[in-house]
Amino acid sequence: MSENPHTVARRRGGRERGRSTGSRPGPEPARTPDPAAGDAAPHAETRRRGSGVGSFPASRTPAWTGAIPADVRPPAQNPPGSPNARSASTRTPLRPAPRYVRRTNPTSRHPSGTLERPPAQVVARFEIRSVRWIGPDGHAVSPLPPFARGPHALVPLYTAMVRARTFDRKAVALQRTGRLGTYPPLVGEEAVGVGVAFAMDPADVLVPAYRDQAAQLSRGVTPLELFLYWGGDERGSDFAGPRRDFPVSIPVASHAPHAAGVALAMKIRREPRVAVCLLGDGATSKGDFYEAMNVAGVMRLPVVFVVANNQWAISVPRTAQTRAETIAQKAISAGIPGVQVDGNDVVALTQVMREAVGTARDGGGPTLVEALTYRLGDHTTVDDARRYRPDAEVSARWAEEPIARLREYLVTCDGWGRDSEETLLRDLAAEIDAAAERFLASAPEPAGAMFEHLYAVLPDELGEQRTAVEAAAR
């Protein structure tokens, strides 16, 4: 008969814990047993007192010598002779294993040891739906929703996505040539931002993260403003167009409660407006995200949380981020609707967002939208994603990207052709290049300007810092 593995595990665990946490208080005081004084080995002593942990034959009881048997010892981390090796005199003395008492509730257990329960009732069921209209090959899987029907109805969406990518390429090029600060490329995620923005009213409020330039541009933030911001100039967050939209949040997820707060203000003022918060898959691991969803659900706030699930949080893959099968199901914890959508299908994104924004505006409360997409570029321009993900993975995802997909659809169904494409690319390049030129020609703000954009009244200590900075810059 072999030794009870649980007993062995407990015995080993007890010894190792005692050795590695020498100062931790145990159930019995540490003392070195003295066989001459009639002391038994600690395990034998434990058994004699009836610890309730089961027993093993005496013949199998190892004679305790004060040394840890080789098969129980952890791998040597500090071999003898290494700088951190501990001598016998510094070694923490072994302590007897703690006594474990199995606590059993006699009424809950069958004599055989099987737990007996009354039949469980299903008290709630949940499911998550995933929405797509246009597949990666550019073909519609079912008739398009009304907003997307009719000649050229989708050209503005296509134009907005190509515009965002044109801006993105220029921004990366400026950073690579030392003329822009660190920048987070959005390539591959154009449909998320465009779908979100096209579903919002101008008076709604966008609360974006740092990769949401596509949504910002489509909301009316100018390329010049975005270049200024990513060039370190806060005037770029003082949008001439969408005055109420928030500046980007670099801290991950901290803007989700802000969005809930914006929505609460709208509700208190009885304004028919909606806040839309954009955040990433990694952000959904944070407490701020759950707190925001929770309060939005409880108070039925007019807010939509949109997660751009691009499969990566810097170098952390989606699979290491959460055990949840979908991000959308996180809505269940807050009791609000959650829906997954193909985030590279701008038609699906726009339609799902129109429904979620409409529900919020009509008093129906918040929704969580998970947009499945992929970050085709580096996390930022200071990242090199080739170090943690294979090229093959990225190449495969290029086949699903949103712009080629819609172009394919337009060419097949809407008469989009080479001439239209070339004209569009030329016009957008001219617009973005002109904005870049204006950005590069703009005089930098004075050093003290960094204190100007946070407070209506600057706190005294920051005033002192400002004076010091301005004096140093003179």
Ligand SMILES: Cc1ncc(C[n+]2csc(CCOP(=O)(O)OP(=O)(O)O)c2C)c(N)n1
């Ligand atoms: C509060 C906070 N913690 C950590 C960071 C560092 N950080 C910057 S981006 C990022 C990953 C975010 O991933 P995700 O939410 O998926 O957004 P993505 O970058 O993929 O768009 C982290 C951890 C941060 N900016 N803010």
Ligand SMILES: [Mg+2]
């Ligand atoms: Mg991400």
